Amino acid sequence: MSIIKIQTPLTDESIQNLKAGDQVELSGTIFTARDAAHQRLIETIRKGEDLPFELNGSIIYYSGSSPAAPGKVIGACGPTTSYRMDEMTLPLLGLGLKGMIGKGERSQEVIEAMQTHKAVYFAAIGGAGALIARAVKKNDVIAYDDLGAEAIRKLEVEEFKAIVVIDAHGNNLYETEPVKYKATT
Amino acid sequence: MREIRVDQIIQKISQMCIDCNYNIGKDIEDALARAETNEISPIGKSIISDLLLNSQIAKDVQMPICQDTGMVVVFVEIGQEVHISGGVLEEAIQQGIRDGYEKGFLRKSVVSDPLLRINSKDNTPGVVYYELVAGDQLKISLAAKGFGSENMSKLKMLKPSDGMEGVENFVLNTVKEAGPNPCPPIVVGVGIGGTVDKAAQIAKKALFRNVDESSPLPHISELENRLLEKINHLGIGPQGLGGVNTALGVNVEIYPTHIAGLPIVVNINCHASRHAVAYL
Ligand code: SF4
Numbered sequence: 001m002s003i004i005k006i007q008t009p010l011t012d013e014s015i016q017n018l019k020a021g022d023q024v025e026l027s028g029t030i031f032t033a034r035d036a037a038h039q040r041l042i043e044t045i046r047k048g049e050d051l052p053f054e055l056n057g058s059i060i061y062y063s064g065s066s067p068a069a070p071g072k073v074i075g076a077c078g079p080t081t082s083y084r085m086d087e088m089t090l091p092l093l094g095l096g097l098k099g100m101i102g103k104g105e106r107s108q109e110v111i112e113a114m115q116t117h118k119a120v121y122f123a124a125i126g127g128a129g130a131l132i133a134r135a136v137k138k139n140d141v142i143a144y145d146d147l148g149a150e151a152i153r154k155l156e157v158e159e160f161k162a163i164v165v166i167d168a169h170g171n172n173l174y175e176t177e178p179v180k181y182k183a184t185t
Numbered sequence: 186m187r188e189i190r191v192d193q194i195i196q197k198i199s200q201m202c203i204d205c206n207y208n209i210g211k212d213i214e215d216a217l218a219r220a221e222t223n224e225i226s227p228i229g230k231s232i233i234s235d236l237l238l239n240s241q242i243a244k245d246v247q248m249p250i251c252q253d254t255g256m257v258v259v260f261v262e263i264g265q266e267v268h269i270s271g272g273v274l275e276e277a278i279q280q281g282i283r284d285g286y287e288k289g290f291l292r293k294s295v296v297s298d299p300l301l302r303i304n305s306k307d308n309t310p311g312v313v314y315y316e317l318v319a320g321d322q323l324k325i326s327l328a329a330k331g332f333g334s335e336n337m338s339k340l341k342m343l344k345p346s347d348g349m350e351g352v353e354n355f356v357l358n359t360v361k362e363a364g365p366n367p368c369p370p371i372v373v374g375v376g377i378g379g380t381v382d383k384a385a386q387i388a389k390k391a392l393f394r395n396v397d398e399s400s401p402l403p404h405i406s407e408l409e410n411r412l413l414e415k416i417n418h419l420g421i422g423p424q425g426l427g428g429v430n431t432a433l434g435v436n437v438e439i440y441p442t443h444i445a446g447l448p449i450v451v452n453i454n455c456h457a458s459r460h461a462v463a464y465l
Contacts, residue, residue: 063252065252066248066249067291072248075248076254078252104365104366105364105425127250127368127456127457128251129239131235131238148306174364174425178421178426180427181429
């Protein structure tokens with residue numbers, strides 16, 4: 001299987017070309033945010049205040065890394081389950097969020113909004129936190145430090161391996177792949 | 186009477202927290218290696234290879250396999266002849282967790298109140314169960330339980346007439362609904378019988394058993410095999426992206442129950458099934 005190299009920020013054109021099932025390697029900047037950080041982002045939007053990073057064109061990685069040991073850039077940093085962020089993702093897509101990296105299925109509303117606003121959802125391998133850490137070259141907390149593991153981090157990544165699981169056309173690998181291996185007996 | 190000092194316990198618990206998060210158990214490693222060989226989905230196969238590579242890196246670099254280093258669950262079996270000295274056992278266990286999560290650079294994932302949700306910043310408290318047994322030893326079984334999989338667990342009070350079929354259907358539906366969320370290939374712990382709390386407790390206990398170890402009860406070990414086969418026929422596969430390896434193992438524990446009931450709890454664990462046993 002060939003690997004598609006992607007440089008952030010994501011453009012609408014590159015998003016249109018990505019298909020569910022594509023294996024990609026992402027390089028550039030991504031931002032981590034999980035449950036508590038999403039709640040704060042939504043609260044900030046509701047109040048009409050400035051977000052801690054430029055959402056337009058960005059990629060959010062649902063991840064809360066373990067602490068970096070001395071001399072290390074980051075600890076283990078695999079994805080967390082995405083569905084918990086579904087409802088809070090809708091306003092973010094409306095504001096230009098272009099990519100999400102996580103694991104597990106998304107709601108119908110999110111999949112539809114991804115088509116409307118042209119966004120893509122990647123899966124990283126859940127539980128491969130030590131392997132994924134090798135792709136992270138720089139790691140800075142940029143907001144909500146008080147949330148500990150749930151703070152927002154700006155990560156510089158190189159060849160971060162991921163799979164396009166839901167594309168901007170509504171194709172969903174979680175729907176199309178498992179049925180192929182389902183035993184009929 | 187045999188004396189065990191609390192500082193021995195603190196040290197042991199701390200070491201177990203670090204060790205199980207860095208070094209995947211041999212049972213899981215072997216099961217993943219088997220899955221890598223027999224997986225027919227190309228995406229699935231490459232995912233399992235990456236998981237094996239991941240555990241190798243974690244072991245070599247001595248870092249956590251997964252960033253969700255879990256909430257700690259401890260089963261303690263205390264011999265009646267043991268005397269704990271120098272402090273309180275429960276506090277020693279919590280101190281061991283605190284030390285291990287700090288020293289091992291493990292993630293602090295516990296909030297002190299489920300509704301106010303303030304992080305306790307030291308991963309305490311863990312959940313501790315005590316059992317008083319014969320002898321003069323202290324047996325500590327410890328797991329770091331990730332919540333992607335914990336969240337997919339389910340409970341049901343079946344009717345006695347639902348029987349074996351009801352049990353199988355409930356387990357299969359729970360795994361089906363969980364889909365990709367608990368990081369398959371998963372380990373499935375099932376507790377059947379007792380009361381609502383007992384069923385949950387033995388489902389958790391089932392996850393402490395190695396995946397390659399069957400129940401000593403013939404009808405239960407057959408149920409485990411049957412369930413494993415049926416689960417792997419669901420097609421969910423590694424990470425829910427299709428394949429024949431949805432589960433690495435199914436462990437079932439049972440307990441006597443009331444004439445009117447058949448409680449069942451399915452406790453799901455991910456491939457990062459981290460558990461360790463130590464004796465003091
Ligand atoms: S479900 Fe398990 S492997 Fe997956 S992220 Fe959580 S702890 Fe890690």
